[in-house]
Amino acid sequence: MTWERGFHCCLGVAIATAAMHSAALGQEPTSIEAGRSAFLKGDYPASLAAARNATTADEKYPEFAALEIRTLLETGKYEEAAERANDLGRRATFDPELALEAARALRATGAEDEAAEMMERSARFQPDRPTKDNSRATVAFAELLLEHRVDAKMVLERLLEPAKKADPEGRAPYLALGRLALANHDRQLAAEYFREGLKRFPNDPDFNFGLEQSGLELPAANREPGIERYLDLALKANPKHTAALLHKATALTGRKAFKEAQDTFQQVLAINPDHPEAWAGLAAIALVQDDEKTAEDAIEHARKFYKENPHVPEIIGVTLAGQYRFEEGIKHLEEARQLDSLSPSILFELGSNQLRFGKLEEGWENVAQAHELDPYNVAAFNLMTLRDKLRDYPVREKDGVRLRMSPEDMAVLGTRALDLAARAKTTLADKYGITLSEPVMVEMLPRQEDFAIRTFGLPGGESFLGVCFGPLITMTSPRGRLGRANWEAVLWHEMAHTITLDASRHRIPRWLSEGISVFEEREVHAGWGQGMNSTYRERFLKGEVPPITRLDESFAGEDIMLGYYHASLVVEFLVREHGIGAMRSILTDLSTGKPVSEAIAKHTKPIEELEKAFLDYAKKIASAYGPDLDWSPLSDEEYVAYRDDPAAWVTANPKRYAAIMMRVSALTEEREWKASKELLEKVIAAEPANREAFNPYWSLALACRGLDDEAGERAALVKLLSIDSNVSDAAARLLELVGTLSAAERAAHGDQMLQTNPFQEKAYRTLAAAAKESGDSRRTRGALESLLALGPRDAGRLHYDLATLLQKSDPKESRRQLLKALEENPRFQAALELLNTFPPAPTQ
Secondary structure, three states: OOHHHHHHHHHHOOOOOOOOOOOOOOOOOHHHHHHHHHHHHOOHHHHHHHHHOOOOOOOOHHHHHHHHHHHHHHOOOHHHHHHHHHHHHHHHHHOHHHHHHHHHHHHHOOOHHHHHHHHHHHOOOOOOOOOOOOHHHHHHHHHHHHHOOOOHHHHHHHHHHHHHHHOOOOHHHHHHHHHHHHHOOOHHHHHHHHHHHHHHOOOOHHHHHHHHHOOOOOOHHHOEOOEOOHHHHHHHHOOOOHHHHHHHHHHHHHOOOHHHHHHHHHHHHHHOOOOHHHHHHHHHHHHHOOOHHHHHHHHHHHOOOOOOOOHHHHHHHHHHHHOOOHHHHHHHHHHHHHHOOOOHHHHHHHHHHHHHOOOHHHHHHHHHHHHHHOOOOHHHHHHHHHHHHHOOOOEEEEOOEEEEEOHHHHHHHHHHHHHHHHHHHHHHHHHOOOOOOOOEEEEEEOOHHHHHHHHHOOOOOOOOOEEEOOOEEEEEOHHHHOOOOOHHHHHHHHHHHHHHHHHOOOOOOHHHHHHHHHHHHHHHOOOOOOOOOHHHHHHHHOOOOOOHHHHHHHHHOOOHHHHHHHHHHHHHHHHHHHOHHHHHHHHHHHHOOOOHHHHHHHHOOOHHHHHHHHHHHHHHHHHOOOOOOEOOOOOHHHHHHHHHOHHHHHHHOOOEHHHHHHHHHHHHHOOOHHHHHHHHHHHHHHOOOOOOOOOHHHHHHHHHHHOOOHHHHHHHHHHHHHHOOOOHHHHHHHHOOOOOOOHHHHHHHHHHHHHHOOOOHHHHHHHHHHHHHHOOHHHHHHHHHHHHHOOOOOHHHHHHHHHHHHOOOOHHHHHHHHHHHHHHOOOOHHHHHHHOOOOOOOOO
C-alpha cells in the first residue's frame, strides 16, 4: 500500500484498539513539562534526565521516550538514539510522536529502510479525531506523513487545521502550521502562524526562529543592544538552538563572512560534535577557499553515521552556487539527486542553478520535476509559468551573444541591444585576454516581476537592475523601468561580470568584480559609472573606509553604494599604476585558488604599501572635488540664521553648498532666473563635475530656459548628462531643442534618449531624420523599423518612407512596406504610384 493510499484509508477510520494513548489523556504531569521546557531552553542534560525518570508503567511513557530520543539526537548521540529506537521496537509505532522521533533516529544512522518501515506501520494508526487533549499526537501524526511526502494540502486541511481549532491554546499546531507554510515557500502565511504562536508563548525560541525564517524584521520597539533580529531573540532564549545557529552560519557564509560562519558552525559542533549539516557547511566554506584537504575531512565527518545522506552534498552544492561557483555546485547537487531522486528541494536547487549557468534544457526539466513532486513550491511554480511565456520569446545571436526578449521589445530595440552586448563582450574579452567557451545568454524580461522570478525564483528584487551568473545575464527590459536607469550602462556592467567571472573561474571576490564592472562603465562614458560626491569625499578624507582586504564588507550593509565606487576606484588605481596586464594576472591567479590579497600583492606591491598608496590616491581625488566649497550641512543654529535672511546669509557664506542650493531652490520657485543663474555659475565653477543629488546643472538649465537662453540651457543639459547619463528628463528636454543643430548633434541627442527610454517615438524620428540627412541608410532603416514597432499614428507614411529608402537596395522588402502603407491608407497616392513602378508579383 502506498503512503497516499494508506493515508486515505487511515484518515477516515480511527483504529482505537491499536492506538496507544490516543484518547484524551488529561493534564500532563509536571515532569514531562519540565523536560520539554529544559529542552526548549537548551538545557539538554536536564531534558535527558527528566525523560529518563519515567517508568514503563507511566501513562506518559511514550512521550518521555520521544523526548529522550529527541534529546539524544540534538546532542549527537545518534547510535544511542537508534539503539533506543530499536529497543522500543514495534511499541513505538503506536504513538505518533514516539514513532516520528524513533524513525528520525534510525535515519540519522543510515537505517533508511527500518525508518520507512516504522513510519509505514505507524501511519496505519491515526489518532482519534483532534481534541484539545490529543492535538500534540495529531500534529506528530501529520508530521510523520509529511516526512514521507503525503500531499501537504490534505495534511493541512484534515489534520493540522482541525488540531489548531480543537486546541487553540496548544503550541504544537501553530508550530507545525508555520513550518509547513515555510516548506511550501509561503513566508507570509508562515509568519501569521508564528506570530499567533508567539502571542500565546512569549519568548519561545522556535516561534522567534520561525519569524526569522519568514523574513520578518524585528520591530524597533523590541530591539536592544545585541538584539536586532528575531534570530537574536531565539538564541537569547536558547543559546544552543542548533537550527538557529545553522541558519546564522549559513547567512554569514552567503555574505562571505567565512571566519564568523566557521565560528558559528563550531558552536553547533560544541553541542553536537557530529552534526552533518554543520560539517557540510564547513566543507562548503573550505571548497570556496579551495582547501580540498579540509573539505574532504569535513565531508568524512558529515557522513560518519549516514554515508548516503543526501543533505550533505545538497548543502555543499547550494553554498557553492550561492558563491557563484555554479559548475562545482551543480556537481554536488547532481550527487545529492542520485542519493534522493525524489527530493523536491534538491531537484529545484539543481534545476534553478542549471538555469543560471546556461544549462537550460536540463534546468527546466529538473524544475518541472520539482514542481510535479511539490506543487506548493511557489518558486518552482513561478518558474514553470515563466517558462511557458519564454517559449514565445524570440532569440537572436551575434558574435557569441544570444539575446532573448519579448517579441514587442525585440522589434523595437533588439538590434540595438544585441549590437551593444556583442560589442561589450568582444571589447572586454579582448581587454582581459580571455576567450569564452560558450555563448553568453542575455535575457531582458519585460516586467520587473518576470526578471525577479527568472533570477531569484520569487517576485521582488526591485533594487536590482541586472544580475550576471556568468554565461547568463538577466535584466529588466527598459519597458519595466522606463526612464529610471541607463539600461545600456547596466548591460555593459553585467557583461564585464561575465568576463571577470570566466577569467577567474568564478573565484573573484565580489568587491573586485563589482569594482571592475563600474570601472569599465566609466571607461565607456564618464556618466555611466559612479563618481566622487560630497558624501564619498568626506569618508575618504577622514579615512572612514574599509581597507582593500575587507572591501567585501561594504556590500553587506548600508555602505553598498560607497562600496561600488570605492571598489571601482581601487581597480582604477591598480590599472592606472600597474597596467591592465597586472589585472589580467591577478584574475589568472584567482582562477587557481590564490587568495585575492596574495594575487594583488604578487603583481603590484605588498598589500600594506598598496593600501597606503591607494588611500593617498583616493584622498587626492576626494580633495580635488569642490576643494573651495564647504559641503557640510547646516547646523540647527545656522539654519535658523539662514531663514532670517537667506540672501544675506549666502552672501556672507559663499562656500556653503547646502545654503546656496536652498537659496537656488527658493529663487527657482520665485522665478528669479537671473539671480539663480548667477549663484549656480559660481557653484559650478567651484566643481564642474558636480555629482550631487540636487544637481546645479539641472537648476541652471531651468534658469536658462526662464531667460530664453536656449544655448545655455542645452549646454547645461549636455554637461549634466555627461556626468550622469541616467537623467532621462534631461535627455527628453534636449530632444525638444534640436531644431537648429547639425545632423550629428541631433543623432547624439536621440541616442542619449534611447539609453534610458528606448520606447520614445521622438528619439527615433530624430535619429531617422538625422541619418537620412547624413546619407546613412542603415541607421535610417533601423530608426524607422523601431519607430514602426511602436505603432505610431502615421504608420502608413513611415512604411512609405521605408519603402522609398529600400527601393533599390532591397526591392522585395520595399514592395512589402508599400503594401503595408496601403493597408493603412488604400488611397495613399504616392504609395500607389511607387508600387506601379515594381514588376507584378509572381503568381502561384
